[in-house]
Amino acid sequence: MVGFLGANGAGKTTTLKMLCGLIYPSSGQVLVAGHQPQRRHPDFLRRITLVMGQKQQLIWDLPPMDSLRVNAAVYGIPDRVASRRIAELSDLLELGEELTRPVRKLSLGQRMKAELLAALLHEPEVLFLDEPTLGLDVNAQLRVRQFLAEYNRRTGATILLTSHYMADITALCPRVLLIHQGQLFHDGPLDRLTSRLAPERHVRLELEQPAPAEAFNGLGHLDSLENCEVNLRVDPASLTRVLAQILERFEVRDLEVNDPPIDQLIGELFRQGSL
Amino acid sequence: MGRYWRTLRRFWGTALATQLEYQLNVLVELLAVVLSLGGSLLLLSLFFGPGRELGGWSWNQALIVQGFYTVFDGMTTAWLRPNLGAIVTYVREGTLDFVLLKPIDSQFWVSLRTFAPAGLSEVVLGLGLAAWGAHQSGVVLTPAVLVTVLLMLMVAAVILYSLWFLIAATSIWFVKTWNATEVLRALLASGRYPLEAYPAPLRLLFTLVLPVAFLTTVPAEVLLGRASFPLLALGIVLSAGFFAAARSFWLFALRHYTSASS
Amino acid sequence: MRIFGLNRRIVRALLGSQYAHMLEYRAEIALWALSGVLPFIMLSLWSGSDARSQLGLDGVALDRYFLSAFLVRQFSVVWMVYAFEEDALLGRLSPYLLQPLHPLWRYVASHLGEQLTRLPFAAGIAGVFFLIQPQAFWIPSLGGFLLAWIATWMAFAIAFLLQSLIASLCFWSEKATALERLLFLPFLFLSGLLAPLTAFPPAVQAWVRWTPFPYLIDFPARVLSGDPVDLAAGFAAQLAWVGLLLPLVLVLWRAGVRRYSAMGA
Numbered sequence: 001m002v003g004f005l006g007a008n009g010a011g012k013t014t015t016l017k018m019l020c021g022l023i024y025p026s027s028g029q030v031l032v033a034g035h036q037p038q039r040r041h042p043d044f045l046r047r048i049t050l051v052m053g054q055k056q057q058l059i060w061d062l063p064p065m066d067s068l069r070v071n072a073a074v075y076g077i078p079d080r081v082a083s084r085r086i087a088e089l090s091d092l093l094e095l096g097e098e099l100t101r102p103v104r105k106l107s108l109g110q111r112m113k114a115e116l117l118a119a120l121l122h123e124p125e126v127l128f129l130d131e132p133t134l135g136l137d138v139n140a141q142l143r144v145r146q147f148l149a150e151y152n153r154r155t156g157a158t159i160l161l162t163s164h165y166m167a168d169i170t171a172l173c174p175r176v177l178l179i180h181q182g183q184l185f186h187d188g189p190l191d192r193l194t195s196r197l198a199p200e201r202h203v204r205l206e207l208e209q210p211a212p213a214e215a216f217n218g219l220g221h222l223d224s225l226e227n228c229e230v231n232l233r234v235d236p237a238s239l240t241r242v243l244a245q246i247l248e249r250f251e252v253r254d255l256e257v258n259d260p261p262i263d264q265l266i267g268e269l270f271r272q273g274s275l
Numbered sequence: 276m277g278r279y280w281r282t283l284r285r286f287w288g289t290a291l292a293t294q295l296e297y298q299l300n301v302l303v304e305l306l307a308v309v310l311s312l313g314g315s316l317l318l319l320s321l322f323f324g325p326g327r328e329l330g331g332w333s334w335n336q337a338l339i340v341q342g343f344y345t346v347f348d349g350m351t352t353a354w355l356r357p358n359l360g361a362i363v364t365y366v367r368e369g370t371l372d373f374v375l376l377k378p379i380d381s382q383f384w385v386s387l388r389t390f391a392p393a394g395l396s397e398v399v400l401g402l403g404l405a406a407w408g409a410h411q412s413g414v415v416l417t418p419a420v421l422v423t424v425l426l427m428l429m430v431a432a433v434i435l436y437s438l439w440f441l442i443a444a445t446s447i448w449f450v451k452t453w454n455a456t457e458v459l460r461a462l463l464a465s466g467r468y469p470l471e472a473y474p475a476p477l478r479l480l481f482t483l484v485l486p487v488a489f490l491t492t493v494p495a496e497v498l499l500g501r502a503s504f505p506l507l508a509l510g511i512v513l514s515a516g517f518f519a520a521a522r523s524f525w526l527f528a529l530r531h532y533t534s535a536s537s
Numbered sequence: 538m539r540i541f542g543l544n545r546r547i548v549r550a551l552l553g554s555q556y557a558h559m560l561e562y563r564a565e566i567a568l569w570a571l572s573g574v575l576p577f578i579m580l581s582l583w584s585g586s587d588a589r590s591q592l593g594l595d596g597v598a599l600d601r602y603f604l605s606a607f608l609v610r611q612f613s614v615v616w617m618v619y620a621f622e623e624d625a626l627l628g629r630l631s632p633y634l635l636q637p638l639h640p641l642w643r644y645v646a647s648h649l650g651e652q653l654t655r656l657p658f659a660a661g662i663a664g665v666f667f668l669i670q671p672q673a674f675w676i677p678s679l680g681g682f683l684l685a686w687i688a689t690w691m692a693f694a695i696a697f698l699l700q701s702l703i704a705s706l707c708f709w710s711e712k713a714t715a716l717e718r719l720l721f722l723p724f725l726f727l728s729g730l731l732a733p734l735t736a737f738p739p740a741v742q743a744w745v746r747w748t749p750f751p752y753l754i755d756f757p758a759r760v761l762s763g764d765p766v767d768l769a770a771g772f773a774a775q776l777a778w779v780g781l782l783l784p785l786v787l788v789l790w791r792a793g794v795r796r797y798s799a800m801g802a
Contacts, residue, residue, distance in 0.1 A: 020376055021376075022375060038533070043378075046378050048376070049376070050372065055372070059293065061293045062289055062293055067289070070286065072285075073284070073285040074282050074285075074377050074378070074379050075377075076378075102296070303715040303719060311722055317737075318726055318732060321737065327588055329582075329588075330585070457572040458572040460572070461573070465578045468582055472585060472586065473581055474581055
């Protein structure tokens with residue numbers, strides 16, 4: 001499962017569409033599952049799927065079941081097989097009688113789950129998900145996330161995911177791609193991206209007694225000092241040494257070591273425009 | 276092929292189910308069909324009277340033309356308008372992407388996705404009217420004539436579909452071309468009346484440029500046993516040409532869509 | 538000073554913005570103008586038909602009648618119910634309802650803006666018509682032109698009120714726009730757009746005169762083309778229809794808005 005990050009307008013959706021074969025690359029070559037996407041060969045199309053959080057393929061006035069039957073026919077899935085898959089997937093998605101209620105009467109979360117079901121009916125090997133949790137409440141986001149993790153575990157399908165919610169990415173994606181100003185900025189695990197963007201750890205201290213600023217010399221960069229509350233930034237390489245020294249020098253009531261929140265870091269990267 | 280058949284059955288099954296969600300609409304549509312046919316007949320009757328003809332066509336013969344026009348108007352309501360009118364929506368809402376990602380021909384999808392059953396009543400009424408007109412004009416229906424009429428109706432259907440499709444496909448570029456089909460509708464309305472009722476320049480226009488003549492007048496002439504073979508051949512050639520044009524225009528439009536949009 | 542909630546500044550701002558908006562859609566409006574060619578097709582039919590003599594329109598009078606019918610239609614087309622439906626669907630209606638101006642005025646302004654955008658295209662089509670039929674060319678007298686203008690605006694007012702009536706019904710049923718189709722059909726056949734009213738049998742004519750339809754096309758077109766026509770009776774009928782429809786629309790609209798806000802939609 002790969003998370004795909006980038007600022008608004010960085011080209012996430014464009015890239016996804018290119019990978020699906022909806023947009024032709026102006027130069028270079030794309031290869032997905034051994035196919036050139038822009039040919040949109042039926043064999044290729046049967047192996048991929050695209051879910052877009054802000055667009056829907058289900059028929060608005062009818063229950064999702066009808067759209068599912070249409071998809072089964074389009075993908076040439078025999079009825080028996082289709083029914084079995086629908087049963088399996090709806091079980092995973094916790095969809096029941098929602099499948100027989102008109103789409104327009106479903107909540108956004110139920111609708112998204114039904115969209116996922118419709119997109120996965122043909123058991124694609126590659127899933128392109130563009131903002132699948134857009135606009136959902138926290139609960140529904142969590143449900144969708146759990147489903148994707150489970151689906152990925154069961155089928156081993158490749159999933160490429162873009163999302164505005166960092167929680168989606170942190171929860172699901174061991175590998176993260178970040179595009180920035182048209183360039184691939186990062187490709188690898190999320191924590192490596194964090195250490196690249198913010199090479200320092202945040203250390204928060206609560207002391208028993210106030211200490212002067214000079215007392216922290218040589219312990220890293222002092223961010224703030226307010227009575228007993230101290231915020232430090234420390235190089236990871238010297239973290240253990242610094243922590244030991246702190247515990248030695250001060251009476252510490254509480255101590256926390258944090259990575260700076262990843263969405264804040266990425267947000268800063270996008271705001272600054274460059275590093 | 277079997278997959279396409281099955282898909283088509285599913286398409287129309289869902290279309291029917293959608294219609295049933297709005298039963299009042301079906302009722303209104305049916306009423307509209309009756310009103311429209313009544314109005315058309317009233318209007319047509321204004322041209323006739325004792326000893327009066329329209330371009331050499333008698334009242335009963337003109338009824339055949341009117342009947343065929345009603346058939347194709349019904350076809351437009353039942354099939355062309357709901358499907359091809361939706362291309363604009365596909366483009367505007369970006370759902371064309373989903374269509375293009377299905378392992379099925381996209382023109383098949385956008386052309387046959389749905390249908391409006393109310394239009395079928397118009398088709399039936401139109402066929403009835405044409406049959407009545409033919410009967411009153413003393414037409415004797417031989418198998419050969421029947422086959423030719425059906426063939427020419429097919430030709431007409433292909434021409435009508437291709438014209439609509441050509442215009443509807445331009446909505447890939449201009450999201451607001453829906454009213455271009457209104458221009459087409461206005462011009463096609465000329466098919467209500469026999470071609471001979473129009474002045475010569477319009478006759479030429481309606482035969483070669485916008486082949487309205489082949490929609491109604493030519494099938495009616497076949498039924499009356501006075502169509503010439505070259506004209507039929509021209510109709511077949513035109514329909515093939517228009518269909519090929521519609522197909523290649525769609526592929527061209529898709530190339531544009533996939534290269535420019537985001 | 539405010540009349541019906543309007544003052545000069547509001548009128549100018551509304552018309553100006555709507556005209557600018559409509560200019561954005563000029564290609565679309567040009568196509569709409571072009572889709573009004575039906576009267577010309579009917580003219581070519583009537584000109585060559587045996588039934589022509591019963592129309593009471595000799596020589597160029599028939600050409601002028603259908604050109605006038607085309608022009609009147611161009612400047613009295615109403616699409617209010619569709620705009621309203623879209624606004625309701627996209628949730629734009631609620632802010633309009635909050636403004637201290639009757640929302641119908643907004644639609645009136647957008648129609649007037651559209652008519653202004655349409656003007657050059659309609660004039661162009663009329664120009665082509667005169668190139669093909671130079672003998673039909675005529676310049677109406679100033680008085681005749683002004684009367685025709687008023688008659689066309691009255692026709693527009695009647696058509697607009699009819700559609701507003703349907704739009705008000707949308708507050709109760711979301712599919713009320715289907716009714717517009719049922720209204721359009723008798724309009725199409727009985728208004729004089731496809732055949733002058735005099736073509737109909739006397740019994741039908743007498744009956745049709747009790748409907749609003751002939752006052753939408755036939756009457757203004759005859760005024761514009763300079764046919765002898767009973768001006769007093771025509772304008773009286775137009776005024777009567779406006780007088781009948783206007784209070785009906787206002788009452789129904791107010792009830793609809795009350796229902797709409799009660800539903801909290």
